[in-house]
Amino acid sequence: NAGVTQTPKFQVLKTGQSMTLQCAQDMNHEYMSWYRQDPGMGLRLIHYSVGAGITDQGEVPNGYNVSRSTTEDFPLRLLSAAPSQTSVYFCASSFSSLAGATETQYFGPGTRLLVL
């Protein structure tokens, strides 16, 4: 099992550009999520999905879109990049949405994004 994979590892964007961060998992997990990690702020939830075709907003969704057409993939789209979106982005997955309560949530290696 590759677990949770993310591409690219590092990306530099100019303000106003758009891009898609890719996330895939091969564990047949229903629940997938995107976090951003900023110094002193901890991990903050951007969007999540409890299954294919179902997504919802987390704590900091503005400026980001997601879709979940398959169980395996959960891409995160930045519509018009802003310097405030400079961060490290982590994708995570778990068997169900009970992760944290009774199940483990597995994280990908992260994508470092710099917006100039």
Add this chain to the structure above:
Amino acid sequence: QKEVEQDPGPLSVPEGAIVSLNCTYSNSAFQYFMWYRQYSRKGPELLMYTYSSGNKEDGRFTAQVDKSSKYISLFIRDSQPSDSATYLCAMTRLSYSSASKIIFGSGTRLSIRP
């Protein structure tokens, strides 16, 4: 005020020392408490989780929850240089979507000196 507070460190201790990492929280609804370890430029990995109050031990690691004080701790015995990492506390309440309600601390950077 943040729901979960965690001292960012850095914390530097000699090899073999006992390490104590702590978090405080304000939401009394939290029932599940987790500790994640994050190596530099890697994703977090779950170390331990506990339910409600009490202690849980796993090898050199002990997690402790005191709900009356809203205080959780992670103890590392016989610390090793390989324990050098950032440790994140996290917590949630049981619901249909507990995962979407996990609140993370900002992390404590720990360095074990050989």
